[in-house]
Amino acid sequence: MEDRMHEEVTAFVKALDSNVNTPFDAHDLVQTAVANVICSLMFGRRFDYDNPQFKKYVHGIDENFKNIGLSAIVNFFPMLEHLPGDPFKFKKIFKNIENMEEFLSTAVTDHMREYEETNIKDFIDAYIKEMKQREKTDPDTSLNEEQLCKVIGDLLIAGTETTTSTILWALVYMLHYPDVQKRIQAEIDENVEDDRLPSLNDRSRLPYLDASIMEIQRRGNVVQLLLGRQTPKDITFGGYTIPKEAIIIPNLGSVMTDKEIWGDPENFRPERFLSETKGKNETPSAFIPFFVGKRSCLGEPLAKSELFLFLSGMLQQFTFTCAAGDELPPLKGVFGITNMPHPFRIQINRRQR
Numbered sequence: 001m002e003d004r005m006h007e008e009v010t011a012f013v014k015a016l017d018s019n020v021n022t023p024f025d026a027h028d029l030v031q032t033a034v035a036n037v038i039c040s041l042m043f044g045r046r047f048d049y050d051n052p053q054f055k056k057y058v059h060g061i062d063e064n065f066k067n068i069g070l071s072a073i074v075n076f077f078p079m080l081e082h083l084p085g086d087p088f089k090f091k092k093i094f095k096n097i098e099n100m101e102e103f104l105s106t107a108v109t110d111h112m113r114e115y116e117e118t119n120i121k122d123f124i125d126a127y128i129k130e131m132k133q134r135e136k137t138d139p140d141t142s143l144n145e146e147q148l149c150k151v152i153g154d155l156l157i158a159g160t161e162t163t164t165s166t167i168l169w170a171l172v173y174m175l176h177y178p179d180v181q182k183r184i185q186a187e188i189d190e191n192v193e194d195d196r197l198p199s200l201n202d203r204s205r206l207p208y209l210d211a212s213i214m215e216i217q218r219r220g221n222v223v224q225l226l227l228g229r230q231t232p233k234d235i236t237f238g239g240y241t242i243p244k245e246a247i248i249i250p251n252l253g254s255v256m257t258d259k260e261i262w263g264d265p266e267n268f269r270p271e272r273f274l275s276e277t278k279g280k281n282e283t284p285s286a287f288i289p290f291f292v293g294k295r296s297c298l299g300e301p302l303a304k305s306e307l308f309l310f311l312s313g314m315l316q317q318f319t320f321t322c323a324a325g326d327e328l329p330p331l332k333g334v335f336g337i338t339n340m341p342h343p344f345r346i347q348i349n350r351r352q353r
Helices: 002-017 027-043 052-071 078-082 090-114 123-135 145-176 178-191 200-205 207-220 252-256 300-317
Strands: 235-237 240-242 318-322 346-350
Touching: 002 027, 002 300, 002 346, 027 052, 027 090, 027 123, 027 145, 027 300, 052 090, 052 145, 078 090, 090 123, 090 145, 123 145, 145 178, 145 207, 145 300, 145 318, 178 207, 178 300, 178 318, 200 207, 200 300, 207 300, 300 318
Parallel strands: none
Antiparallel strands: 235 240, 318 346
């Protein structure tokens, strides 16, 4: 997977370089690059950043994340769907879903036509192989083309928006805390040769960058409220009884900002994750951006690797400042399914090393 990620980081850095010294909103570029990592694993290929079908798909994901909070009221009052126009963006969301399903269905159809059992190139091929094997003994297997499209869609959506928002939060905090940016860059310069991008093997030698990423995840707190979970039995917690099969929504925001745990949770301080004696990362048990237990985020290893490779590559090559005449972006985000930064522009400057 690292080879696929390095290929994308290289293309991403090149795209950033084309925007040097120009005020620039990095949202679309970051989102497209992150989505491309998932596409590379799912489809066995990446897409050019200006590919119209790919841009349409990624834009649909972004629009739906922004609009789904507003549209939720239609779930409770279905008659609102029939109001003139589309005041709750309900029709827009479903139109985007149709476009996204068409994009995925085309990819699956192409893979089915070109499938070779002895040449498994990507996730879709691996799924098709397992599907065909199960069909031999179970004609009613739930592994089918429709489910394959749903699985790919889930992985693309979940693997794109959260990592995109975290990278954008990283840029926000680099603008607010230029000393942190300089310290990360000095650490990279000292431990990574100038003629190559950082790799995952460098991670143990870049503890301050790793600590900064963790602090960005804590402060950005991209997923403040998790999806619903169901209790398997009656549970007593904090003096309350939660009945069996109750739906609970864990509040990660309360954990990431608990003063009893962090002391000064309102401050951006990467050093909190560094051991003063060992100089290495220490991960408190309360640091749970991917949640805990059997239902924790299955994309955690991929997300951690992406964040490290993208941010180390960006900060090795460039310094990021606020666009001339713009105010620093707010540290309070736009709360929806994810906690996203407000739109902002950056100034990209090549580093002289």
